[in-house]
Amino acid sequence: MDDRQRYDRATAHLDPPFAVLDLAALRANAADMARRARGKPIRVASKSIRSRAVLERVLAMDGFSGIMAFTLPEALWLVSTGLRDVLVAYPTADRAALAALAADRRAAQEITVMVDRSEHLDVIESAVSEVRDRHEIRLCLDVDAGYLAFGGRFRAGALRSPIREADQAADLATEIAKRPGFRLTGLMAYESQIAGVGDAPAGNRLLTPAIRWMQARSRRELIMRRGRIVQAVRQVTDLEFVNAGGTGSIESTVREKAVTEVAAGSGLFHPRLFDFYRGFTGHPAALFALPVVRRPANGVVTVLGGGYIASGSPGPDRLPQPYLPAGLRYAPDEGAGEVQTPLLGQAAEDLRIGDRVWFRHAKAGELCERFAGLHLVDGDEIVEEVPTYRGEGRAFL
Structure with missing residues (x-):
C-alpha cells in the first residue's frame, strides 16, 4: 500500500480540509x-x-x-x-x-x-x-x-x-x-x-x-x-x-x-524546503488534504483553499507542494488561491469531485496556524487527534 492509499484509507471518515502527522x-x-x-x-x-x-x-x-x-x-x-x-x-x-x-x-x-x-x-x-x-x-x-x-x-x-x-x-x-x-x-x-x-x-x-x-x-x-x-x-x-x-x-x-x-x-516534519540538502534525507511527516470541488476542463481540477504561503522572501518555493497524487502543478496565472486552487496535470484526469489532494507546506510549523488539530496516522489508521496551538486557542504571532 503506497502513502496515498494509506492516508486516504486512514482518513476516509473525515471531510477535508484537515492535517495529518505521520x-x-x-x-x-x-x-x-x-x-x-x-x-x-x-x-x-x-x-x-x-x-x-x-x-x-x-x-x-x-x-x-x-x-x-x-x-x-x-x-x-x-x-x-x-x-x-x-x-x-x-x-x-x-x-x-x-x-x-x-x-x-x-x-x-x-x-x-x-x-x-x-x-x-x-x-x-x-x-x-x-x-x-x-x-x-x-x-x-x-x-x-x-x-x-x-x-x-x-x-x-x-x-x-x-x-x-x-x-x-x-x-x-x-x-x-x-x-x-x-x-x-x-x-x-x-x-x-x-x-x-x-x-x-x-x-x-x-x-x-x-x-x-x-x-x-x-x-x-x-x-x-x-x-x-x-x-x-x-x-x-x-x-x-x-x-x-x-x-x-x-x-x-x-x-x-x-x-x-x-x-x-x-x-x-520535513517540509518541502528541506528536500534540498545533501547531508540528510528526511521523510515528509506533516501533510494537509484539500478536497477536489471542481473539474473545469480536461486535465484540470480545483481544490478548496490552498493559499497557505510560507513566510520569507516571496517566491515559488514558498508555495505548498501538491504532493499526492504525483504530477500535479499550479496554474501559472493563479498559483495557490485564498479559497480555491486550480491544479493541472495528467494526474488530474483520474481525480473526481470529493477526492483528496495531499499537500506539503513549504515550512514546518506554519501549517499548524491553519488547522485546529493534527490527526496522528500510524500505518493506515488514525490513532489520535491532538490540538495545535490554534486548537488550544493560542495565537502568539
Whole structure:
C-alpha cells in the first residue's frame, strides 16, 4: 500500500480540509536527527511544531531536551502546562509578559529570555520595576553568526544580533553581571546561512556551487569566531549552555567544542524546503488534504483553499507542494488561491469531485496556524487527534 492509499484509507471518515502527522515518519526523522547530533542534545524549536502534544512526544524521545520558543507569552504558557527548560529565541518587548515572568518563581527558573544589547536590559528593568518579590531573570546572549566576505560587501545569514566579536560579547556579559536581578546563563549563535539554506537547490546549477562555496567558508570562519566568543564570555560568567545550528547544520554544528546543544525542529516534519540538502534525507511527516470541488476542463481540477504561503522572501518555493497524487502543478496565472486552487496535470484526469489532494507546506510549523488539530496516522489508521496551538486557542504571532 503506497502513502496515498494509506492516508486516504486512514482518513476516509473525515471531510477535508484537515492535517495529518505521520508518526512513523516523525519517529524516523527524530532518530536520524539524534544520530546526526552525535550525543549532543537537540533543543526542539517550537515554531516548527506548534502543537503542545507533539512537543511532548518529541521530548520523550532519545536525544531531545528543552524547548526553543518564539515568544515569551508562548514560553509562559508552555511552562504553566508542565513543560520545562524553555529558551525564548527572540528578544521581547512584551511588558506584561516580562512582569509575569519576574513574578512567577517557577517560570523564572524554567525560562531564559534573549538579549543582544543593553537596551534590552533597560526594557526588562522598566517592565518589572513594580513587581514585588521579583525573581531573577535568566538571560541568553544572542550573537551574529552570519558570514561576511569581500570586506563586508557580501553578507549571508539572518540579520539578528549586533554583537559579532568576542570583545562585544564580553562587554555585554560584564554589564549584565553588574545589574541586579539578571543572570546570564546561555549564549546562542544561529547560522541560518547553513542551517536554513539547502545546498542542493532544484533546477539551479549556477546557484549550487555558490551556496556550497559560501557555506564551506562560513563554517571555517564561524568555528573560530564562535569559539573565541564563548571563551571570552566564559571568562566573565559560567554558561549553562551554548546553543547553535538548526536542522540543516546539525553535523557541522555539533563538531564545535564550544557548542553544547543544537536547536532543530523543521526536520521532524520535513517540509518541502528541506528536500534540498545533501547531508540528510528526511521523510515528509506533516501533510494537509484539500478536497477536489471542481473539474473545469480536461486535465484540470480545483481544490478548496490552498493559499497557505510560507513566510520569507516571496517566491515559488514558498508555495505548498501538491504532493499526492504525483504530477500535479499550479496554474501559472493563479498559483495557490485564498479559497480555491486550480491544479493541472495528467494526474488530474483520474481525480473526481470529493477526492483528496495531499499537500506539503513549504515550512514546518506554519501549517499548524491553519488547522485546529493534527490527526496522528500510524500505518493506515488514525490513532489520535491532538490540538495545535490554534486548537488550544493560542495565537502568539
